[in-house]
Amino acid sequence: MIIFIDDPNDPRISAFRDVRERDLVGREGHFIAEGEVVLKVFLACGRHEPLSLLIAEKRLARLAPLLEQVPETVPIYVAGQTVLDSIAGFPLHRGILALGRRAPMPAAVELLAELGPRALVVVLFGISNHDNVGGIFRNVAAFGADAVILDSDCCDPLYRKAIRVSVGATLSVPFARFQPAEDAVGVLTEQGFECIALSPAGDTTLARLSRPVRAAVLLGAEGAGLPADVLMRSRKVGIPMAGGFDSLNVATTSGIVLHHLAFSS
Secondary structure, three states: EEOOOOOOOHHHHHOOOOOHHHHHHHOOEEEEEHHHHHHHHHHHHOEEEEEEEEEEEHHHHHHHHHHOOOOOOOOOOEEEEEEHHHHHHHOOOEEEEEEEEEEOOOOEEEHHHHHOOOOOEEEOOOOOHHHHHHHHHHHHHHHHOOEEOOOEEEEEOOOOOHHHHHHOOOHOOOOOEEEOOOOOHHHHHHOOEEEEEEEOOEEEEEHHOOOOOOOOEEEEOOOOOHHHHHOOOOOEOOOOOOOOOOOOOOHHHHHHHHHHOOOOO
């Protein structure tokens, strides 16, 4: 259902107005996805419900095959670039925004229990940078890990920037959160996962690590790292570096570790 918009104050597109400001205060169970590649993932994975689209008029013909996948009940709003930029509140070079409704998020223990006998999950502690969260989800999708579990201090994987950096992986990869007082290591252990904590102080090098049948890769925020009690109760693994350098970007670390585990027996 294509609807042309010529007034940036049209109430039908209010959900797309001043995107960056709305991102800061939350969207009450909704999210905004941006860009053609992300829209393809959004429509293909079927995890979240599309509610409406807003696209640049100049992109309409090129996007026609993709737009055929949009349910007929979902309005597709089309505007000229000037009107589109005025609605979004910034120059929208990608020319595509989609509004979605978040799927219900399972409890962490429920998601872990649903995974098969051989499983690989990534568990994040205190990672508040949306670029890093998006990059980690992208690596999870690329190397076939099964899910991501976040602690209560991690940022939102469905924040627009995290979705964009992940190339849509935050929309397709299953994820859940631990509650603030929940014992993450205890829950993982009870579900049969071996906790592998990445740390510069690791007593095992990654190259010597064989993949457990059910493996949980634990990653902490850059600088602070993993909580001390989590490190004490996990197998600590390090990545040797040249010249005494002792740290990597956390998303880069996730890619190295997941590649190793994906191709080890």
